[in-house]
Amino acid sequence: MIGLASRHPKTRTHRESGLGAARYVCSACSSTDVYIDSARGEVICANCGLVLSDHSIDMGPEWRAFTADEQNARQRVGGPNDWSKFDQGLTTIIGRQNVDASGRKLSSTRRAQIHRLRKWQIRTKVHSxxxxxxxxxxxxxxxxxxxxxxxxxxxxxxxxxxxxxxxxxxxxxxxxxxxxxxxxxxxxxxxxxxxxxxxxxxxxxxxxxxxxxxxxxxxxxxNLKIPHSNPIEFVHRFGTELNLPGEAKKKAIDILKKAREQRLTIGKDPKGMAAAAIYVASILTGSRRTQLEIARTARVTEVTVRNRYKEMVERLGISTM
Incomplete structure (x- = not known):
C-alpha cells in the first residue's frame, strides 16, 4: 500500500542506483529528491516521506562487486555465440564421469542407459x-x-x-x-x-x-563488400619475414604512398608492388635483400619484382646507384 513511510538511514542509497531513482517526481510536493529502501523495494520522497513506488524490481545484479574481475566472476551468463563451432557453442553434452549428483557411481544398468543417451545425443546433433x-x-x-x-x-x-x-x-x-x-x-x-x-x-x-x-x-x-587489397598491407609481414629493420619498412611504405599518388598501383598485383617497394627500400637503407629472396617471400616471380622495380625508379625518380 502506498502512503507515508518513515526514513530508514541504513537502507538509504544513492539516487543513481539500479532502480533509477532520479526518474521519480513526488506527486505531493513535486520534489525529485528521492531515496530507495532496498530492503522493502520502496522508492520514498526524501522531502515529505511519500512512498512513490513499492515492490520495485531491481534489474541490476544482486551482488556487490568492487572490481571488473569480481563483476565478471559473478555473472551468470555465458559468452557470445561462437560461430566457428557448428552448434555455436550452445549445446551441452552428457558427462562421462558415470556418477550421480552426490558423486556415487552409477549401477551397471544405469551406465548402459547413459551410454545409449550419449550416442543418441551425438547422432541428433548431426542428423541432417x-x-x-x-x-x-x-x-x-x-x-x-x-x-x-x-x-x-x-x-x-x-x-x-x-x-x-x-x-x-x-x-x-x-x-x-x-x-x-x-x-x-x-x-x-x-x-x-x-x-x-x-x-x-x-x-x-x-x-x-x-x-x-x-x-x-x-x-x-x-554480395560481399570486399575492400581492394592495398600493397602497404603486405609490407610489414614481408619485411618481418625478411628480417628487415623498421627503417626499411617505413621507407617501403613511403615509396608505395608516392606510387599510389602517381597511380602506379592501378591494375598491378599488390604483392608485386609491395615486393618491389621492399627491394628499393632495402637498397636505399643499406639492408639489401636479393630479388630472389623477396620474390620467394612475396610468392611472386623475380620477373615481377624486376618489372615493378624498374617502373618505380623511373616514374618516381629514385636513384638506387
Whole structure:
C-alpha cells in the first residue's frame, strides 16, 4: 500500500542506483529528491516521506562487486555465440564421469542407459546433411586457422560467410575444403589482413584454380563488400619475414604512398608492388635483400619484382646507384 513511510538511514542509497531513482517526481510536493529502501523495494520522497513506488524490481545484479574481475566472476551468463563451432557453442553434452549428483557411481544398468543417451545425443546433433557438412567444415576451419595463425575475429567472420554460403546451397558441387578456404581468404580481405591465395593453397593442398572458383562463387551470390587489397598491407609481414629493420619498412611504405599518388598501383598485383617497394627500400637503407629472396617471400616471380622495380625508379625518380 502506498502512503507515508518513515526514513530508514541504513537502507538509504544513492539516487543513481539500479532502480533509477532520479526518474521519480513526488506527486505531493513535486520534489525529485528521492531515496530507495532496498530492503522493502520502496522508492520514498526524501522531502515529505511519500512512498512513490513499492515492490520495485531491481534489474541490476544482486551482488556487490568492487572490481571488473569480481563483476565478471559473478555473472551468470555465458559468452557470445561462437560461430566457428557448428552448434555455436550452445549445446551441452552428457558427462562421462558415470556418477550421480552426490558423486556415487552409477549401477551397471544405469551406465548402459547413459551410454545409449550419449550416442543418441551425438547422432541428433548431426542428423541432417547440412549439419554434417557444417561439422566437418568448422573442424577444417579450426585446423587451417591454426596453421595460418589466423586470429579469432577473422575465423568468426569466415564461419559466418561459410554458413551463408551453405544456406544458399553454394556448397553443392564444391569441396568443403575449397569453400572453407575461400571463406577464410575473403574474411582476411574483409578485415584488411590479406593472405595471398598461394599461401592458403600451400597449407590445404588444393589447386589455385579450385580456390579461385570458390572465391568468385561466394562473391557473386553473397554480395560481399570486399575492400581492394592495398600493397602497404603486405609490407610489414614481408619485411618481418625478411628480417628487415623498421627503417626499411617505413621507407617501403613511403615509396608505395608516392606510387599510389602517381597511380602506379592501378591494375598491378599488390604483392608485386609491395615486393618491389621492399627491394628499393632495402637498397636505399643499406639492408639489401636479393630479388630472389623477396620474390620467394612475396610468392611472386623475380620477373615481377624486376618489372615493378624498374617502373618505380623511373616514374618516381629514385636513384638506387
Amino acid at each position: 546433411s547440412d549439419k554434417r557438412n557444417l561439422a566437418v567444415a568448422m573442424t577444417e576451419l579450426h585446423r587451417i586457422s591454426s596453421q595460418l595463425s589466423i586470429p579469432y575475429s577473422i575465423r568468426e567472420t569466415s564461419a559466418v560467410i561459410y554458413r551463408k554460403a551453405l544456406r544458399k546451397r553454394l556448397t553443392r558441387g564444391r569441396t568443403i575444403l575449397g569453400m572453407v578456404a575461400a571463406s577464410l581468404y575473403l574474411a582476411c580481405r574483409v578485415h584488411q589482413v590479406p593472405r595471398p591465395l598461394e599461401e592458403i593453397v600451400e597449407q590445404i593442398h588444393i589447386t589455385r584454380k579450385e580456390l579461385s572458383l570458390c572465391v568468385r562463387l561466394i562473391l557473386r551470390y553473397l
